[in-house]
Amino acid sequence: MLAGIGARTAVPHGQQQVDDEPLEEGQSGDFNLNLNLQKGGAQSYQSYVGALNKQAEEIQVRKAIAMARALAPQQIQTLISSGQAAEALQVLKGTLMLHPKSGVAWYLAAEAEDASGNESAAGLALSKANQYAPGLPFADPRKAAALREHIGTAGCCAGQ
Structure with missing residues (x-):
């Protein structure tokens, strides 16, 4: 495993969990993302980053629409x-x-x-x-x- 980087998952309320051990399947949270970097985690990480970017873009669009109405x-x-x-x-x-x-x-x-x-x-x-x-x-x-x-x-x- 890479030094200092373990499995990661986004947990409720925007907090980040970093452990040295992979997460167990079925852990709860707003969404579950297991990034075991030993087993193709880089692709999962890219998907995760892509999902975050898409979510941020959607938030910007919602803000723009709200401002447009105002x-x-x-x-x-x-x-x-x-x-x-x-x-x-x-x-x-x-x-x-x-x-x-x-x-x-x-x-x-x-x-x-x-x-x-x-x-x-x-x-x-x-x-x-x-x-x-x-x-x-x-x-x-x-x-x-x-x-x-x-x-x-x-x-x-x-x-x-």
Whole structure:
């Protein structure tokens, strides 16, 4: 057995159990993972890490959806204009999961991506916004034109 590394299992309440002996089958807990590193444990460990990453991603999605429900478009706009584009994008991720055809959400995503310096993603988001809300009737025409010009998509939504 590798020095200091024995069988591991996640136990309730997020605590980690490390023993020098393999765990017995059927031990209880929120989930049971026997990582006897002598018998192919590296693959089990990779599965375990993958499961944890997936769980963390699901938690982030749930948080994004909860935040999306809590913030109005004007509040998201305030996040963007106050230099918190990453936070705005996190909220918009949830909003777009709930409302994938929202021209407003896509437009805000374009603004947030632009503020983050990601002009390519901003251009794609602006195209989606125009697809779902032709002419972007909710946007200030001068701001929309400036955004298009800045991200180099002047032809994408011309005439709006």
